[in-house]
Structures are given as structure tokens and as C-alpha cells.
Amino acid sequence: MYGTRMRPGVERSIRHSPPATNDGDRELCLDRWRELPRRQVPPWPDPAEVAAVCATLGKMPPIVTPYEVDELRHRLAEVCEGRAFLLQGGDCAETFTGNTESHLLGTTRTLLQMAMAITYGGSVPVVKVARLAGQYGKPRSSATDSLGLPAYRGDIINARHPAESARAADPQRMIDAYANSAVAMNLIRAYPPDDLTDLEELYDDTYDLIRASPAGARYQVISGEIDRARGFVRAWGPSERHALRESKVYCSHEALVLEYDRALTRINDGRAYALSGHFLWVGERTRQLDHAHVDFVARIANPIGVKLGPAASPHAAIELCERLNPENLPGRLTLISRMGNRQVRDVFPAIVDKVTAAGAKVVWQCDPMHGNTEQSSHGFKTRRLDRVVDELLGYFDVHRSLGTHPGGVHVELTGENVTECLDGIRGVEDQHLPDRYETACDPRLNMRQSLELALLVAEILRG
Numbered sequence: 035m036y037g038t039r040m041r042p043g044v045e046r047s048i049r050h051s052p053p054a055t056n057d058g059d060r061e062l063c064l065d066r067w068r069e070l071p072r073r074q075v076p077p078w079p080d081p082a083e084v085a086a087v088c089a090t091l092g093k094m095p096p097i098v099t100p101y102e103v104d105e106l107r108h109r110l111a112e113v114c115e116g117r118a119f120l121l122q123g124g125d126c127a128e129t130f131t132g133n134t135e136s137h138l139l140g141t142t143r144t145l146l147q148m149a150m151a152i153t154y155g156g157s158v159p160v161v162k163v164a165r166l167a168g169q170y171g172k173p174r175s176s177a178t179d180s181l182g183l184p185a186y187r188g189d190i191i192n193a194r195h196p197a198e199s200a201r202a203a204d205p206q207r208m209i210d211a212y213a214n215s216a217v218a219m220n221l222i223r224a225y226p227p228d229d230l231t232d233l234e235e236l237y238d239d240t241y242d243l244i245r246a247s248p249a250g251a252r253y254q255v256i257s258g259e260i261d262r263a264r265g266f267v268r269a270w271g272p273s274e275r276h277a278l279r280e281s282k283v284y285c286s287h288e289a290l291v292l293e294y295d296r297a298l299t300r301i302n303d304g305r306a307y308a309l310s311g312h313f314l315w316v317g318e319r320t321r322q323l324d325h326a327h328v329d330f331v332a333r334i335a336n337p338i339g340v341k342l343g344p345a346a347s348p349h350a351a352i353e354l355c356e357r358l359n360p361e362n363l364p365g366r367l368t369l370i371s372r373m374g375n376r377q378v379r380d381v382f383p384a385i386v387d388k389v390t391a392a393g394a395k396v397v398w399q400c401d402p403m404h405g406n407t408e409q410s411s412h413g414f415k416t417r418r419l420d421r422v423v424d425e426l427l428g429y430f431d432v433h434r435s436l437g438t439h440p441g442g443v444h445v446e447l448t449g450e451n452v453t454e455c456l457d458g459i460r461g462v463e464d465q466h467l468p469d470r471y472e473t474a475c476d477p478r479l480n481m482r483q484s485l486e487l488a489l490l491v492a493e494i495l496r497g
């Protein structure tokens with residue numbers, strides 16, 4: 035069954051993972067963040083209710099297990115050493131009502147067909163991580179929205195409905211987030227697309243849409259390469275095919291609502307694992323070295339990421355490496371650049387250069403979405419695919435010129451045919467945005483746009 039297969043060489047470290055003991059907690063200082071400055075604090079009205087909810091969560095079984103978390107760290111070590119590629123994606127903000135079977139499978143299948151294009155086209159194994167089963171908390175630029183109401187901060191904190199009462203932070207929502215994450219994880223574990231043909235058919239259908247569009251001609255060569263690789267694999271026996279179509283999808287979310295992630299932290303073999311997800315990252319707004327979020331993730335054993343926006347200095351990147359990966363373990367730390375297409379070529383090289391010169395082992399990953407958010411003429415938060423593509427190209431150029439491994443990409447996407455990102459030549463113009471603008475926060479790539487991005491990545495990796 036999904037989740038029980040082990041890769042050779044990955045030590046199976048599963049033991050009982052009971053709720054963290056007080057002694058273990060104290061030794062590992064897992065609550066030190068509570069004394070530190072912290073940005074984006076959820077405006078909980080009643081700390082006693084938060085504590086009661088967290089005590090309940092502290093007794094619940096975790097969403098993921100320590101050995102899976104270690105397994106992912108080992109896979110990310112392969113990415114760090116240049117032997118694999120990290121593909122991460124999903125909603126900007128998951129929602130409780132959107133946590134349906136079709137939505138979860140849509141996200142997963144979109145990721146898997148992107149991975150297929152990159153694996154076959156780029157001849158590289160792909161580690162798949164979904165923004166899913168816990169991506170419920172959102173940092174906001176402003177405490178209030180355009181109506182003057184308290185900002186929506188994700189379903190784990192308040193409700194999106196534009197009314198004062200709906201926007202009150204409700205700690206009970208952490209229980210709902212836990213329950214929704216558990217069913218989501220259960221579903222994606224139980225539903226790997228067992229049949230490669232299924233995924234290939236889906237890929238073919240999506241590719242047909244791309245081919246029929248004015249942008250289609252651009253991908254003819256790489257698509258031919260992917261077809262050749264598929265034909266080659268088809269000629270193999272079933273067990274080789276099985277190995278190749280490895281479809282494990284790990285889950286991830288931003289480590290934002292520390293009360294929640296802390297409550298689901300368990301001690302295993304003397305180490306703390308945040309078992310609310312396999313991979314947790316710290317966002318651009320909360321990555322201050324001496325603040326709460328960095329302190330918390332520094333103390334957990336999970337593979338972790340940190341977003342780096344255009345204001346990040348090379349020195350700040352080095353400090354984060356030292357703080358978050360003092361043992362310099364490959365796969366432990368992913369630096370996720372989100373510079374924007376206009377800055378990536380100017381700002382990013384010095385960061386890569388300094389981190390490399392310091393010998394710090396990191397996975398480099400490009401988020402080409404968050405530095406390229408703009409407002410459409412009708413007031414929709416959107417992103418232009420051209421700018422997303424340009425940031426990716428810039429990211430790959432920087433790595434090529436410095437001889438470093440462009441380890442991965444991190445995108446906001448959905449399997450649904452939404453119209454959230456602008457993309458004129460492929461049919462989404464300003465006036466189409468209202469057709470299917472469904473995101474709870476940031477604009478996502480739809481399935482076709484996602485595959486197009488994957489084809490681009492495959493083409494670049496092929497060289």
C-alpha cells in the first residue's frame with residue numbers, strides 16, 4: 035500500500051510515536067517560539083480555548099509518520115546532490131468546502147502528469163510534494179481587506195465569507211483543519227494512480243489542448259522526446275515500469291499557525307517531528323532569524339523550506355543555512371526563491387554564489403508565482419504566465435552560469451480548468467478572469483498551464 039513502500043537504503047525508523055512527553059518537549063525547547071517576537075499572529079480571542087484545542091490535538095494520531103518524513107529527507111538529499119528534481123504544487127489556500135475527492139485527485143493528477151513530463155523529458159527522477167493536507171493558514175499583507183473587515187487568514191483561522199462575525203478567529207477551526215488534513219492524506223495515500231495508462235491518457239488529453247493552442251508548436255520537440263521515452267518504457271517488463279511510475283506524493287504546508295504544528299509534533303527516537311505534514315516551509319513574511327517561526331522549524335527534524343523574496347540578502351541566506359541546518363545535512367533545507375521575473379537575474383546570483391561558496395548544502399527551488407502577482411484591470415489578483423515563465427528561465431540561467439543544480443519548482447496550481455492566471459495566447463484574457471475565478475487566495479495555474487510549465491522545465495533540463 036502507498037506509504038509503506040520503502041526505498042532501498044532508507045532506514046526504517048518507525049517506532050511508536052506517542053504524543054510528545056513533557057520531558058522531551060522541554061529538552062528540545064519546542065515551545066521557545068512562544069517567548070519570541072512573531073509576525074502574522076492569528077488574532078485568537080481566547081488563549082484558554084487555544085490551549086484546550088491544542089491539548090486535544092496533542093492526543094490525536096498524527097497526519098504523517100516519522101519514517102515517511104525521513105524518507106522524504108533522503109529523497110531531497112538526492113535533489114540536493116543534483117540527482118533528482120523537486121516538484122511542489124497545489125492550492126495557495128486549501129479550503130474545507132473545497133476538500134473534495136475530485137479536487138484532491140485533480141491536484142494530485144496534475145502534479146503527477148507534470149512529473150511524468152519532467153521525468154521522461156528531462157531524464158531525471160522527480161520528488162513530488164503537494165501543497166495539500168494542511169495548507170490552511172495564510173499570511174496577509176494587510177490586517178484588513180478592501181471592505182475594511184478583518185482579513186481572511188485561511189480556513190484554519192477564520193471564514194472567507196465577508197462579514198465581521200465570519201472573520202473572527204476561531205480556535206476550533208484547528209480541529210477542522212486536522213480532520214480535513216487527515217481525510218485528504220488518507221485519500222491520496224489510498225489512490226495512487228495504479229494504472230500508468232490512466233495517467234498517460236490524461237497527459238495525452240492535456241497535451242492535445244496545448245498542441246491545439248497557438249503556443250503548441252513551441253513544445254513539439256520536447257513532446258517528441260517524451261513520447262520516445264514512453265515508448266522505450268512501454269517495451270520494458272511490468273516491474274521496471276512499476277519502479278519508474280513511482281507515484282508517491284508527499285504533503286506540505288506553510289508553518290504559519292505554530293499552535294497547530296506544535297500540537298501535532300511528536301518525539302521519535304529523541305527527535306521532534308512536526309507530523310502535521312512531511313515538508314513545512316517558512317514564508318517570506320515570517321523568516322526573521324530571531325523570530326518565532328524560524329525558531330520552531332529549527333527544532334524539528336522534518337525537511338523544511340524558507341521562501342526568499344527580492345529583499346533577501348546573501349548574508350541573510352547564509353544565516354538561515356547556519357541556523358536551520360547546522361549539521362549541513364543534504365535534503366534538510368530548501369531555499370525557495372520567489373524574486374519576481376524583473377529581479378531574479380539581478381538579485382538571485384549573489385545569493386546562490388555566497389551559499390555555494392560557504393559550502394552550505396541546500397536544495398534550490400524556484401517559486402515563480404509569488405513575485406509576479408499583479409492586479410488585473412478589473413481588480414482581480416492575477417499572474418501572467420509570461421512573467422512566470424520568464425522568472426523560471428531566469429532561475430535556470432542563474433544556475434547554469436554558476437554551475438549549480440536548479441533543484442526544483444514550487445507552483446500554485448489546481449486540476450480544475452480555472453481562469454485565474456492571465457495567458458492571452460492560450461485563451462485567458464482579462465475579460466475571462468471572472469469565468470472561473472475560484473481561488474480562496476492567490477491565482478493558480480490550471481491543468482493546461484501547469485503541464486505547459488512542466489514541458490518547459492523538461493525542455494530546459496534536457497538542455
Ligand SMILES: O=C[C@H](O)[C@H](O)COP(=O)(O)O
Pocket residue numbers: 126172173174175176404475476
Ligand atoms: O500566498 C498568499 C499571498 O501571497 C499572501 O497571503 C499575501 O496575500 P495578500 O497580499 O493578498 O494579503
Ligand SMILES: C=C(OP(=O)(O)O)C(=O)O
Pocket residue numbers: 126173316317318319341372404
Ligand atoms: C504566502 C506564500 O508565499 P510567500 O511567503 O512567498 O509570499 C505562499 O506560498 O502561499
Ligand SMILES: [Mn+2]
Pocket residue numbers: 126127404446475476
Ligand atoms: Mn500564495
